[in-house]
Amino acid sequence: MTDIDLKTQYERDGYLILEHALNLGEVGKLVDEAVRICRGELGDIQGALPAGSADSDDDVLRRFLCIHYPHKLSGLVLATMRHPLIVSALTSLIGPNVKAMQSMLFIKSEGEPGQAWHQDEMFIPTRDRSLTAAWLALDDATKENGCLWVLPGSHRPGVLYPNREHDDPRYDCTVESYDFPYDDCDAVPVEIGAGSVVVFNGYLLHKSLPNTSRRGYRRALVNHYMSAESLLPWGVPPEGTAMAQTDFRDIVLVAGTDPYAYKVSRRCADRGFARTGTAAVTNDDRRMISVDLVARLGPSVADYPPGSTFGPRDARSYQFVWLLQGSATWLWDDIVLPLAPGQLLLIRPGMRDSFHWDPLTPTRHAYVHFTLTGHAQQSSADWPLVRDLTGRHDPMGALCHYLLWLGADCPPGWQSQALETLRLLVLTFLAEPAPAAGTPATLPEPVVAMMRAVREHWSDGVARPIPMRQLASAAQVSPSTLCRTFRRRFGVGPVAAIELLRLTRAEPLLWQSNLSMQAIAVQCGFADAYHFSRRFRAIYGMAPTTFRASAPEYAPPSPLESGGLAALQSLLRAPTHDDAWKRLNAGGPPGVPVAHPRRSHRATGRRPASLGWRPGPE
Incomplete structure (x- = not known):
């Protein structure tokens, strides 16, 4: 098909198909890359639990429905965004200068819902109507497993139709477009083979239906492009900037030149995929940390008879210690620190320390050894040694209790949950203490x-x-x-x-x-x-x-x-009583809610803003 034929079909129907734009070898590499992305091997994904070595690839993939901005994690996905055959079609349709602003990896397994009628331009506004999607099938996309459906020619009026909530169980909780002059009987299924690409206009009405196959995926890599000559007013303008001058600059130039290259390009690290398993130590120091357990060294509990001692020893890893009963004295250099239940002690690698437990009564203490990566080693000398677990709004007491429950009961996937819990415990420990319960605001x-x-x-x-x-x-x-x-x-x-x-x-x-x-x-x-x-x-x-x-x-x-x-x-929040808070930190019933980015918002119809999820177009 010539460039003229491509453009004629695109202008008439609003979409076209690039048959077998990628060969099966290229598709296979992307499928393997999708597994690596979902396992967190290429970077952490907001809202996703780390995959354990015992988790099969299927187990990991089925946790997800969509991952936003995978091109920021994977060089292969970024290279696919610039695939020569796709870019060649885009320059014929859009013009010589083309930029991309979004990528999405869809992993729709059997039973997962589709997305109702919508227009991509409703979510990604361009000023020149040049928004174009390239929907790359990583599996054969069929009516059975939830292929795209389109309303041919619905882009031509250039109208963005209104949106509303819906309660159709076939679709996820994203809003649906309505009040357009087309019927479902006008819809056309776009069934394509793996490696083929559907290119369609941002104003084209399209949807997908649930994956009704017995077993299997309908995976797709979807990239969004537009003319590099147009501003992209995507988001709220910065203070002092008019909407007409707003230009989203977290872009990838895929063809030609960028007329706005003089502007500062801004990589938005907090979008979509961004970074769970890591978090800032302080507001000023944005270095990121990740945590790993030391094998066979907790989370667990140790019991000591009266008068027991330990050390001096050279600590080889980080260690949290908190007493459950009894008392102890911890010694390090010239520091002598009495310990009692309700305190959390952090021991750092290289410390030469010792413990002296209660000389009169048995002592029980809990512990967990771990390693940290990605933080500034020189800054750890300024970290606190001990934190109070009672009388404050910090969740540290509940996190300690949950860690012990995980280490004792070892439920399926407990190690992944323990890592997430321990990471949060570290970050909370290193943060400034929360105000004491019931402290009034400094207001008139x-x-x-x-x-x-x-x-x-x-x-x-x-x-x-x-x-x-x-x-x-x-x-x-x-x-x-x-x-x-x-x-x-x-x-x-x-x-x-x-x-x-x-x-x-x-x-x-x-x-x-x-x-x-x-x-x-x-x-x-x-x-x-x-x-x-x-x-x-x-x-x-x-x-x-x-x-x-x-x-x-x-x-x-x-x-x-x-x-x-x-x-x-x-x-306006109800007052928190110290006694109730202390009882909670001392050990209420275990249970930390775990968000599963694949299913939780689909089952409840709620949008989990904390997962970085956004109602993006498919």
Whole structure:
């Protein structure tokens, strides 16, 4: 097919097929690479548990439905983004200068849902309508295993159709396009062999159906491209920048030249795939760490008779120690540190230390030895030696308890869970201690008193508006005094601040529930969906339906992020009693929720913003 024929078909139908653009050898390498990506061998994936050596490739693959930005992990995927046959077609359709901004690896196994009708341009907005997808089949894509379906010619009007929530069990929880002048009977299945590529326009309506095969995958690598001559206003513009000048610069040039190369290209390390299993030690030091267990050295428990000692010894690895009963004295250099239950001790490699246990009663202590990689060795000398496990909001006590349960019961996959738990324990230990339970915010007393009344007023879960006179009465000051206090501290009056708090309550309900707009409006104290939508748009700059369809990383910032209003939100939380917190840290029932990026949001219909998941086009 000539370039002219390609362009004619593309302009008429909105899509075309590049038969066998990659040979089976190239496809096989990508399939193997997908396994390595999912196992975490090429880098950590946000929200994914590390794969254990006992996990089969099938076990690992079935944990995922989609991995975003795999080209940032794999040189092979990046090279495929620039595959000569694909780029040749793109330059014929788009022009000589082409850039890519996104890659997605889909792994849809049997029983997994499809995605409802949608247009990619709704999620990735270009200014010149040049958005083009290249959908590379890594398995034969059939109607049975969930191939693409398209509405030929639906791109030609250049209209972005409205989106809405749906409850069709055939599809995942991404919104669906509706109110377009086409019927399902106009749809065409795009069945292609492994190695073939579907190239389609960003305005083309398309969908996929569930994988109804008995056993097997429908894997695909999907890349999105556009003209390098167009700006890409993808996301909220930086402060002081107009939307018309916004240009997403985390791109890959695949053909020609970049007219905007003078701009700073910004690699967005926190997108999609980004980095669980690693985390920052401090706010200023962004070095990343990962953790591994030392074989046969915990997590476990040791019992010592009265008067036992250990050492001096040279520590060969990191070690957490916490007492469960009894007492001990830890000695290192000129430091003599008494230990009691409720304290967590961190021992570092190279320390020459010793233990002296309680001379009168038996002592039981828990321990886990581990290694750290990826951190600054010179900075560990400044790390704390001991942390208190009680009376604070840190989860360290519960994490210690869960580690011991994993080491004792050894449930399937326990080592992977132990690594994740230990990593979080290390990061929490190294962070600044959380405020003690019940510590009041440093806010003016009238503000604190007013917020206590607001918390009581909203105790049934509905954030109703509260008249100014009632707010002032609760603060025990005049309305004018309360207004001055709020404006000096937050830049807005108390009634406006309360409305912002009510609107921000809608964020998790929009992203993590199937509630209707009317139901969300009621929860936020608005009379109906119309008034809620009008006020939401005024504050966030977009309708709540558009906000719901946006990925969290591209959504407008919370209005509480400015002026210190987040401190008000913290006062709305129910008070935590020290006694209850101590009981929890001392060892409540084990159980840390584990997010499985493949199934959890599909089963519940909720969007897990913490996995870096976004409603991306397929």
